[in-house]
Amino acid sequence: MALRLSVGACLLMNKEILFELSHAECAELYETQSDPKYSAGRFCVFCEFCVKNYNMRIQQKYDAFVAYFEEHMPIAESELHYKDPYQLLVAVILSAQCTDKRVNMTTPALFQRFPKVQDMAASSADEIYSYIKSISYPNNKAKNLLGMAQTLVRDFNGLVPSNLDDLQKLPGVGRKTANVMMAVAFNQPAMPVDTHVFRVSNRIGLTKNSKNVLETEKTLVAHLPQEVISKAHHWLILHGRYVCLARKPKCEECGITTICDFYQKKQKQQQ
């Protein structure tokens, strides 16, 4: 059934249009838009069918994504080695622009020298540096670790806070690190977005051309069931690290080709 769009009716497309589209064509147009807002007011009044259809398909994609990883990766955890929130926080700060493997090689000696946050707070940036010099950006990270430890001792009684705002008051802790702490240390429904989460969710089509990591975080949190949000963060990271590689994704080894926009587009182009 053809659907007539009148001049200027479709605000989402942000241009005047006057032509006929089938529901399928119309839905495809919506899919190419970045950041579709699901408010009916932004869509052409004649396209309610397509809006509902689009929303339904996005939710089906999320459902399929969760079902696949629940079955194939029921246990998904951080690859960093740690024993308590203090150790995890140190490891996460060190892991910025560095591999988890390298961090795990460095932290045993560091934690042996500084078993408690008070020990690190009483140290110096130079001494911390001597333990982490094989890691990327050791100067900055040593200063941040010292500042983080001193702030924890001074303002938080030596305990890592379990809320996003207080975590972000600590030197070296941005929104992503704070979200990692919320998800991993405190088992809260938080979605830290790193380069893997950003890339993989966009390729699959869980997000649509997100402009920044905050947009990706909000879209994923809005669509994923609360109880799997923190686990889904590990799914996306591990999938990005071992299968959906940045330069050359291993699509031939991937189990979610049927729901992946990137793969489906590539197949269409090859036909």
Ligand code: SF4
């Ligand atoms: S099909 Fe390819 S691009 Fe899509 S998620 Fe899998 S590896 Fe990544």
